[in-house]
Amino acid sequence: DIVMTQSPDSLAVSLGERATINCKSSQSVLYRSDKKNYLAWYQQKAGQPPKLLIYWASTRESGVPDRFSGSGSGTDFTLTISSLQTEDVAVYYCQQYYSTSWTFGQGTKVEIK
Amino acid sequence: QVQLQESGPGLVKPSETLSLTCTVSGGSIKNYYWNWIRQPPGKGLEWIAYIFHTGNTNYNPSLKSRVTISLDTSKNQSSLRLTSVTAADTAVYYCAAALGYGSNWFDPWGQGTLVTVSS
Numbered sequence: 001d002i003v004m005t006q007s008p009d010s011l012a013v014s015l016g017e018r019a020t021i022n023c024k025s026s027q028s029v030l031y032r033s034d035k036k037n038y039l040a041w042y043q044q045k046a047g048q049p050p051k052l053l054i055y056w057a058s059t060r061e062s063g064v065p066d067r068f069s070g071s072g073s074g075t076d077f078t079l080t081i082s083s084l085q086t087e088d089v090a091v092y093y094c095q096q097y098y099s100t101s102w103t104f105g106q107g108t109k110v111e112i113k
Numbered sequence: 114q115v116q117l118q119e120s121g122p123g124l125v126k127p128s129e130t131l132s133l134t135c136t137v138s139g140g141s142i143k144n145y146y147w148n149w150i151r152q153p154p155g156k157g158l159e160w161i162a163y164i165f166h167t168g169n170t171n172y173n174p175s176l177k178s179r180v181t182i183s184l185d186t187s188k189n190q191s192s193l194r195l196t197s198v199t200a201a202d203t204a205v206y207y208c209a210a211a212l213g214y215g216s217n218w219f220d221p222w223g224q225g226t227l228v229t230v231s232s
Contacts, residue, residue, distance in 0.1 A: 001174070031215075040218035049207055049222035050158065061220070093158055097217035101173055104158040 002026050002096050006105035012113040019081040021108045023094035028074045031098065038098035041070055041079045044107075045090045053092075054079065086112065115140035117208050117223035125202075125230050131195040135208030135223060138189065142166060146213040147184060147191040151204040152225070159204075164191060165213060198230045 003026040013019040029038045037057035042050035052061045054070040057077055067082040081088055089112060094105040121133035135147065149161040162172045162182040172180055181194040191208060205227050209219035 034215075036215075038215070038217070042219075049209075049225050050219070051222075052218055052220040055216070055218040095158075095218065097211075097215075100171055102160045102217060104160070106157045 001101050002029065002099050002103055004094055004096055004103050004105035006092075006094060006108045008108060009106070010109040010111065012111045013081075013084045014113045015086065016083050017113075019084050019088070019110055021079040021092050021094075021110070023072075023077040023079070023105050025075045025077075025096055025098075029096045029098035030074050037073050037077070038096055039070075039072075039077055040095045040097065041068075042093045042095065043088075043090045044093065050093060081110070084110070084112070115145070115210060115221055117210065117221060119206060119208050119223045119226040121206075121226060121228065123227060123229060125198055125228060126232050127199055127230055128197055131193075131198050131202065131228055131230075133193045133206055133208075133226065133228070135191040135193075136189060137191070137210075142184065142186050142189045142191075144212075145210040146217070147182075148209045148211055148219060149182060149191075149193045150207045150209055150219065150222075151202075152207070153201075153204045161193065161195075161206075163211065200230050202228070203230045204228060 007022045039057045041054040044050040058070040091107045125131045143166040146163045148163040164170045164182045179196045183192045205225040207225040209222040211217045
């Protein structure tokens with residue numbers, strides 16, 4: 001299995017400030033033939049199912065605010081919230097869909113400082 | 114807009130079989146790969162398995178020996194069976210759709226159903 005490791009486990013950010021979450025895969029999730037990174041990001045608020053934010057590492061899902069952005073390639077990826085809002089308090093997960101056994105990171109909890 | 118709803122017993126005894134159903138509405142069951150994903154209380158997400166309407170299946174190797182996933186296209190339902198459960202199988206179980214053909218992110222998700230394994 002590809003192991004996904006997120007950092008930090010939690011972070012507290014002031015309203016309007018930037019939040020950065022990292023995700024590292026144990027092997028590359030960049031598929032050479034199509035040059036796509038097989039990585040997605042999800043947001044999970046308390047008591048709710050996860051919500052898709054980003055796929056192909058940097059493509060924002062329709063309706064997701066543009067303060068959310070994804071970057072990175074190969075084994076190292078970042079989810080950035082450019083200006084944290086109250087409604088962004090949640091746990092964020094990365095997920096690889098490169099291998100035939102799909103795996104998630106352990107999650108990063110984002111809170112307001 | 115595809116919507117998913119999980120259903121099944123909320124309490125299962127140790128060593129018994131957990132059985133859940135995911136009912137799909139608002140779209141054709143043939144358009145997606147149907148997945149089961151679980152989340153133990155306070156913990157992270159674990160993908161369990163998927164099935165496509167062709168009968169193609171794939172299982173998490175760590176659970177493969179105990180899991181069966183099936184699809185009833187006439188009822189627009191996906192089902193999950195997990196045998197020989199223990200307390201470690203206590204979790205919220207979600208069904209989720211994936212487009213397949215490489216586009217294997219999960220969207221949408223059902224609301225999830227909590228299954229507790231306890232005597």
